[in-house]
Amino acid sequence: MSETTIPLTTISPEGHPEEQQPLTSAEDEDSPQTNMPFKDVYQKAVGRKGDVFAQVAAIASLAVLVGVTWFIALWNPAGLFTWHPLCQSLGIALISYGVLTLQPTSQPRTKAAGLIRHQIAMIVLGYPILLIGTAAVSYNKYLGGRSHFTSWHGTIGIITIALTLFQVGLGAGSVWFNGRLFGGNPKAKLVWKYHRASGYLLFPLYLFTTYLGGAWSNYTEKYTVFFVRLLAYFVAPVVLAIAVYSRVRLSKMNFF
8 A cells, every 4th residue: 555645745845756865965955855654744853962952942931831821811711802812822832833843854754744744833723823813803803993003012913924924925835836836946945945044034023922912911911910921921932032043054044
């Protein structure tokens, strides 16, 4: 019986979906490969010293962020608005996992496995959940007759969501259907590199928006003490950012 493949992508940025051959140059190490057996999705990434500690720190910070947010929201429900902190915190956690799961990979199978996990976490789960949370708070304001974008949290949040949609298109277009959206490979491979870099630039906006909403919103100020907000919405995002960026390998992007 032939092995099942994941249909999320049809080709890697290298343009060789059916080949699982050794890497031949530093350039070939930049992008993940696709169309791999489903069992290999769970193959571990190739790590280096400090990566495991950073990953544990990232997971711990996410646990604090999500745990505190869900406790506050579920213990103090506020109608339709309740879905906003629930969805946004979960969406941030899934997006963070989507980033972490591609760090670091160096072999074709670990790259392909990481890419599949990345797309499931980001496209299938993370981004739709963020959109639901955004729609919930927007509709709740509409029902209450309140103005939109009256705070830095709301303004930066909607900008981040708009940039996210662009980021999704950039990434999907560079790996789906032989990168046809960007003229096929190797042009699509170059786009993937910029998709990866822009993702690292976008990630702090998620964390900063979380900080603004969690630490300074009227809702959280009403139901939590300052120390809890400091821990969950300032310390945890800072630890998460340090953990994620400590695992970045700029040399793999070939910008310098």
